[in-house]
Amino acid sequence: MQPFIHYVQSYLTSDKTPGAAGNMFWAFVYILLIFTGLSIAVIAMNWLERKILAHMQVRLGPMRVGPHGLLQPIADAIKLLLKEDIMPAEADGLVFWMAPLIVVLAAFTVFIVVPFGPTHAVTDMNIGVLFMLGVSSLSVLGVVMAGWASNSHYPLIGALRSSAQMVSYEVAMGLAVVSVILMTSLNATGTGTLSMIGIVQAQQSQGIWFIFKFFPLGLIAFFIFAVAMVAETNRAPFDLPEAESELTAGFHTEYSGFRWSLFFLAEYSAMIAVSSIAVTLWLGGWLRPFPGLLSGSTWDLVFSLFPGITFLFLAAMCFYSTARMPKHPYFRIQTIGLAGFGVVLGFIGLLLFVTPVRDRVQDIYWFSLKVAGFMYLYIWYRGTFPRYRFDQLMKVGWKVLLPMSLGVLILTAGAGMWFSVGK
Amino acid sequence: MHWNMTDQNTSLSPLDLETPEKPFLDANELVINMGPQHPATHGVLRVILRLDGERVMGLECVIGYLHRGVEKIGEHRTYTMFNPYVDRMDYVAAVSNGLGYCETVEKLLGVEAPPRAQYIRVILTELNRMASHQLWLGTHALDIGAITPLFYTFRDREEILKIFEKYCGARLTTHAFRIGGLQYEAYDGFEKDVKNFVSFVAPKIDEYEELLTTNRIWLERTKGVGIISGKDCIALGVTGPVLRASGVKWDLRKAQPYANYKNFDFDIPVGQNGDTYDRYIVRMAEFRQSLRIIQQAVDGIPEGPIMAKVPKVIKPPVGEVYHSIEAPKGELGYFIVSDGSTQPYRMRVRPPSFVNLQALDVMCRGAMVADVVAVIGTLDIVLGEVDR
Numbered sequence: 001m002q003p004f005i006h007y008v009q010s011y012l013t014s015d016k017t018p019g020a021a022g023n024m025f026w027a028f029v030y031i032l033l034i035f036t037g038l039s040i041a042v043i044a045m046n047w048l049e050r051k052i053l054a055h056m057q058v059r060l061g062p063m064r065v066g067p068h069g070l071l072q073p074i075a076d077a078i079k080l081l082l083k084e085d086i087m088p089a090e091a092d093g094l095v096f097w098m099a100p101l102i103v104v105l106a107a108f109t110v111f112i113v114v115p116f117g118p119t120h121a122v123t124d125m126n127i128g129v130l131f132m133l134g135v136s137s138l139s140v141l142g143v144v145m146a147g148w149a150s151n152s153h154y155p156l157i158g159a160l161r162s163s164a165q166m167v168s169y170e171v172a173m174g175l176a177v178v179s180v181i182l183m184t185s186l187n188a189t190g191t192g193t194l195s196m197i198g199i200v201q202a203q204q205s206q207g208i209w210f211i212f213k214f215f216p217l218g219l220i221a222f223f224i225f226a227v228a229m230v231a232e233t234n235r236a237p238f239d240l241p242e243a244e245s246e247l248t249a250g251f252h253t254e255y256s257g258f259r260w261s262l263f264f265l266a267e268y269s270a271m272i273a274v275s276s277i278a279v280t281l282w283l284g285g286w287l288r289p290f291p292g293l294l295s296g297s298t299w300d301l302v303f304s305l306f307p308g309i310t311f312l313f314l315a316a317m318c319f320y321s322t323a324r325m326p327k328h329p330y331f332r333i334q335t336i337g338l339a340g341f342g343v344v345l346g347f348i349g350l351l352l353f354v355t356p357v358r359d360r361v362q363d364i365y366w367f368s369l370k371v372a373g374f375m376y377l378y379i380w381y382r383g384t385f386p387r388y389r390f391d392q393l394m395k396v397g398w399k400v401l402l403p404m405s406l407g408v409l410i411l412t413a414g415a416g417m418w419f420s421v422g423k
Numbered sequence: 424m425h426w427n428m429t430d431q432n433t434s435l436s437p438l439d440l441e442t443p444e445k446p447f448l449d450a451n452e453l454v455i456n457m458g459p460q461h462p463a464t465h466g467v468l469r470v471i472l473r474l475d476g477e478r479v480m481g482l483e484c485v486i487g488y489l490h491r492g493v494e495k496i497g498e499h500r501t502y503t504m505f506n507p508y509v510d511r512m513d514y515v516a517a518v519s520n521g522l523g524y525c526e527t528v529e530k531l532l533g534v535e536a537p538p539r540a541q542y543i544r545v546i547l548t549e550l551n552r553m554a555s556h557q558l559w560l561g562t563h564a565l566d567i568g569a570i571t572p573l574f575y576t577f578r579d580r581e582e583i584l585k586i587f588e589k590y591c592g593a594r595l596t597t598h599a600f601r602i603g604g605l606q607y608e609a610y611d612g613f614e615k616d617v618k619n620f621v622s623f624v625a626p627k628i629d630e631y632e633e634l635l636t637t638n639r640i641w642l643e644r645t646k647g648v649g650i651i652s653g654k655d656c657i658a659l660g661v662t663g664p665v666l667r668a669s670g671v672k673w674d675l676r677k678a679q680p681y682a683n684y685k686n687f688d689f690d691i692p693v694g695q696n697g698d699t700y701d702r703y704i705v706r707m708a709e710f711r712q713s714l715r716i717i718q719q720a721v722d723g724i725p726e727g728p729i730m731a732k733v734p735k736v737i738k739p740p741v742g743e744v745y746h747s748i749e750a751p752k753g754e755l756g757y758f759i760v761s762d763g764s765t766q767p768y769r770m771r772v773r774p775p776s777f778v779n780l781q782a783l784d785v786m787c788r789g790a791m792v793a794d795v796v797a798v799i800g801t802l803d804i805v806l807g808e809v810d811r
Contacts, residue, residue, distance in 0.1 A: 057574035153455045157477070157792070237568065237640055240793075386640045387568025389793045390477050 017197070019112075019123020030122045034111050042268040046073040049379050056383040067338035068321065083257035088150060091254065095149035100255065100262035103142035107266040107273060110135045114276045115197045117286045117363030128196035129177055132277055133170070136232075136270060140166045143251050146263075150254035158250030161240050161390055166232055168397040173228040175405035176221045179412040180281045183210050183218070186416055200285035207292055209284040214415045217408055222282040224405045226377075229274035231397065233267065235378055237385035238393060275374035276367075283370050286363035304358050307365035311349030318342030452480060459488045463566045463796040466806030470783075470795065477791045482784055486777075489810035497770030502528050502602060502737040505770070510596035512774060513808040515558050518551035518587075519750040521600045526681055527746040527757040528602045529731075531739040540604035540729040541683040545720045546617055547590065547599055548682070549713040553624070554583040555751035555803075556706050556713075560631060563703070563800035567644050572634055579627045586616050603733030609724075617721045621714055628710050636707070645700035649786040649798035652697055659785070660778045663753025665802060668705045669697030675749035682748070686723075687716045699801045706803075738765055752776050752803050772811060776804040 011023045018026035047062070047070065054061025062069025087096055113128040115121040125131050140163050147159020184202040185192030193199060203209055211222045231238040240250075252263045279285060288303045319342045325335040351357055352365075388396065453476075458469035467488035473480045493512060497505045509524045510517035522544055529535060536544065557580040561573035584594040589610055591599045599605070635641045651661070653669040666673055674691045676684040692708030694701030739761040747756030753775025760769035779802050786798045 053570075057571050058578050059574060153453065157453075157455075161477075239568070383571050384634070385569065386564065386635075386638065386644055387793075388640055389644055389791055391791060392643050 015119060017115075017119055017121045017124045019121070019125075027122055030120070031112075034114075034122065035108070038108070038111065038269055038272065039265075041272060042265055043073040043077070045268050045272075045375060046076070048375070049382075052376070052379045053383050056380075067325065067334045067341075070338075070341065077261065080257055080261040085257045085259065086254075088152065088254050090151040092149040092151065095145050096254075099142045099146035099149060100259045100266070101142075102145065103139045103266040104262045104269075106135055106138040106142065107269040110273045111269075111276075113196050114273070115200060115280060115285055116367050117360075118197060118201070120286075120364055121197065124195055124197045126198075127194050129181070129194045129199070129277070129281070132196070132273070133174060133177065136273055137166065137170055139266065139270060142266075146255065147251040150251075152254055155251050155253045158253070162234060162251055164390075165234070165238065165240065165393060165397070168394060169228040169231040169401070172224055172397060172401035172405045173232060175402070175409050176225040176228065177277075177281060179217070179221045179405075179409045180210050182409070182412050182416055183213050186420060190420065196280050196285075200280055200287065203284050204287060204291075209282060209287070211282040214412060217412050217415060218282065220404065221408045221412070222278070224401050224408065225278055225282070228397075228401060229278060230378070230381065231393070233271045233274055235267075235271065236382040237387050239382075239387060240390055240393060271375065271378055272371060275371045278374060279367060279370040286367045288362070288366050304362045305353065307358070307362055308349045308352035310365070311345050311352060315342045315346035315349055318345060457795070459485075464799060464806075465562060465804060468780075468799070468804070468806055468809070470799075472792065472795065474792065477793075479787050479790050479792065479795060482787055482795065484780060484783060486780070486806075486809050489806045491811065493811040494770050494772055497772075498767055501765045502739070502767065505767075506600075506602065507596070507598045509772075510598055511807060512772065512811055513555075513750065513752065513755075513776065513805045514595055515805055516551050516555040516751045517596045518547050518599050519555075519748065519755060521598060522548050522682065523746070523748040523750065523755045523757055525600045525602050526748065527744060527759055528737065528739070530746050531742065531744045531759055531761055532602070532733065532737065533740075534603055534731045534733055536604040536682075536731055537728045538683070538725050539727040540731075542720050542724045543605060543609055543613075543729070544600060544682055545684065545687070546717055546724075547587070547597075549716045549720070550583050550586060550617070550620075552751045553710055553713050554580050556710055557583075559706065559751075559800075559803040560703075563797075563803070564635060566796045566800040567641070569635065569638075569641070572631055575627070575631060575634075579624055582620050582623060586613075586620060589613070589616065601730070602737060604728070604730035606730075608729055614721050614724065617717060621718055621721075625711075625714060628707065628714075632707060635703070642700065644793075644797060645703055645801075646698055647696075648699040648790065648794050649801060650696065650698045651782055651786050655785060656697070656782070659781050661753070661782050663750070663775050663779065663803075664702055664705045664709065665753065665779055665782070667691065668694035668701040670695050675747060675754060679747070681746070684716075687719050689715050699797055702801045736765060738763065743769075747773065750775055752805070752808075753779055774808040774811065776802075776806075776808040777811075780804050780809055 007023070008025055011018065011021060011026045014021050014023075018024075018030055050072070051061045051069070062072035065071045065075045087093065110132045112122045113125050113131055115124070143162045143166070144159050147155040147157075147162070150156070180199065181192050181194060183192075183206075184199055186206065187202065193202065199210075206213070210218045212218055230236075234240075252260055255263060284291075290299075294303075318338055322335055322339045322342060325331050325338065352361060453474040455472050455474060456469065457472055458464040459467040464470065469485040469488065471483045471485065473482065491511070493508055496508055500508070506521065506524060509520040513520055525536075557576040561576035564570075564572040587597050587599070588594045590613065591597050591607055593599075651665070651669055653666070653671040655661075656666045656669045656671060662673070670693060672691050672693050675681070676689075677691060689712045690708075692705045692712065694705050741761055741763040743758070743760040745756055745758045747754045749755075754773065755775055756773035758769070758771040758773065759767045762768040783795075783798060783802060786802075787795050790798070
């Protein structure tokens with residue numbers, strides 16, 4: 001027992017990821033934490049998307065299940081699990097069965113290398129970015145399989161669109177990523193890195209987020225990536241594969257119940273995954289904002305209080321809503337539930353003020369906050385933009401984004417050369 | 424019915440659809456069945472598409488899923504009894520249908536509604552034109568993927584429906600007009616409500632335009648899509664905003680003024696290219712022209728009777744009459760043959776949606792699948808009117 005406890009404790013002071021430190025116990029804990037956290041994030045995202053979209057569209061969104069519809073995603077999940085699982089008679093059984101699994105696996109596996117903090121990742125691979133891009137593009141396979149195995153016209157067209165779209169946007173995406181990799185090599189040794197943690201550390205040591213590096217080159221590369229990642233995840237305005245008005249539901253038209261919910265889960269976790277790449281590569285990953293402008297131990301302390309303050313603010317909002325709930329026996333359970341939710345959030349907020357917790361958690365907080373910003377953008381796009389047509393989508397991908405990313409890559413390389421020679 | 428996917432069994436084969444361009448590879452065509460249960464066909468329209476990849480090589484509309492035999496019903500009801508039925512054709516512009524029918528029977532009888540009734544009729548009809556266009560805009564934008572305008576337009580359409588509800592108790596199938604005038608006097612505060620609505624909705628139209636008119640994706644999706652020339656429009660009998668967007672200045676409110684429209688000052692918005700974007704712009708301009716008409720009508724509403732002298736039992740003289748009005752979707756005409764009895768001998772409706780739908784094939788040849796959806800939206804069809 002003693003050696004095991006020692007084994008567990010020894011990692012707590014480590015400055016490496018569990019994978020890099022070779023600590024299987026903590027690696028497993030991290031995998032579980034990330035899996036749970038991701039599932040909760042998808043559930044929260046479901047609720048938030050419906051609420052935010054609703055408020056953009058002058059309506060209320062879910063209001064019935066739980067206070068302000070907070071339990072709606074859970075009710076939906078139960079509904080999906082209880083639904084009859086239908087497989088079309090003409091479908092190719094094995095492929096039909098495997099498709100959602102592949103999509104989900106691809107979407108979840110990429111989180112192995114996502115760095116929530118300098119030590120908060122399952123492992124630190126030296127090919128991290130490559131691994132993420134590679135594995136996330138495996139989901140195309142699942143999409144094509146789903147469309148083909150359904151043996152139906154609409155899913156087939158949806159799958160063809162989807163695969164063409166995902167493949168063509170990956171090119172621009174990859175080139176935008178390469179320009180960041182070039183930026184990481186601007187140090188004394190002149191060697192860059194593909195490791196996700198290494199990229200953030202490069203931004204830390206260079207004292208600038210790569211979005212501002214070689215202004216406006218970093219910004220343009222970021223913009224290219226930000227457009228390509230929306231296309232890559234098949235979201236509005238590039239949501240042609242599931243264009244409801246044309247193809248009913250695209251490649252997952254024939255899927256229902258649990259299998260459908262796997263696609264849903266994969267879509268949202270893929271959104272979080274590509275946003276994590278963008279945050280890591282351009283927005284300084286887990287680094288807090290204004291490291292140069294507001295430096296010093298006082299500012300460090302102020303910024304480290306942010307996680308706790310955020311949760312207390314959310315708790316206060318819950319209590320405010322509780323006070324505004326209708327005073328009627330019908331709403332009593334909902335009112336108690338909302339207050340209870342507020343108490344839980346407040347408790348977490350207080351816990352986050354404790355120094356050891358605070359120090360270890362604030363990286364995760366800043367990372368999640370930046371990813372949440374991207375999630376909001378996704379919802380905003382969906383509420384604002386019409387949908388591109390297929391040929392226009394291809395035109396944007398190949399004729400606009402690809403030349404742009406090539407140009408940015410060349411200019412970044414030139415700028416990098418110029419500045420390292422100047423040194 | 425099990426739809427066989429192979430080519431020779433479709434009803435398309437006898438139809439000689441020329442290929443827009445020679446396919447690159449000699450691949451099999453994909454025949455897909457869009458509708459009658461499809462989110463973008465605005466009801467129960469069924470479209471059989473012949474696709475080469477994403478490109479449409481030809482299409483055929485199958486209609487009749489909502490056929491109720493309205494015209495035949497008209498021949499078995501008295502003139503008064505048939506009046507509510509016409510509301511059920513173009514159910515989003517029920518007031519216009521009623522106006523067309525009432526005016527036709529009035530023409531047959533040789534009576535004219537008194538001026539006050541005419542003014543109230545114009546106000547309600549123009550309000551209904553706006554409601555119809557709002558519904559068109561919301562659903563059309565939804566088809567193209569912009570999901571938000573739908574809720575904005577429905578929010579504002581609600582205000583129009585509230586006025587209808589206050590006036591006659593119904594919101595959608597209003598049965599607002601009677602042969603010879605109106606049954607109900609305008610309620611207390613009607614003019615104030617309409618004026619409030621005019622000032623309320625004017626900035627809202629800018630709001631719709633803000634979301635779409637200069638949106639790059641919207642421009643790409645609508646410009647150059649579903650082009651139809653003015654000549655083709657006339658050859659196919661296409662009317663309404665679709666015709667005007669193709670550059671033909673033809674509006675029955677000006678060309679054959681009815682219901683006091685000659686007293687009002689308004690413009691006819693005309694497009695040039697006859698594409699989906701021009702049709703959008705024309706309809707957006709029509710919103711503003713309708714507002715102008717409503718403003719003038721509500722300012723100049725005269726006092727007086729609201730019902731002309733019409734016998735209790737309507738027995739028009741023997742003869743036939745055709746009268747048409749500019750409904751929101753185009754020329755809505757009624758042809759009635761009277762044999763002198765209480766029921767029409769023949770009742771024929773010329774619905775704009777039915778005639779405009781003919782142009783779908785011309786507009787969609789060589790386009791992409793996504794354009795079919797955009798073109799169905801821009802034609803602004805209502806299946807209740809197509810099938811009758």
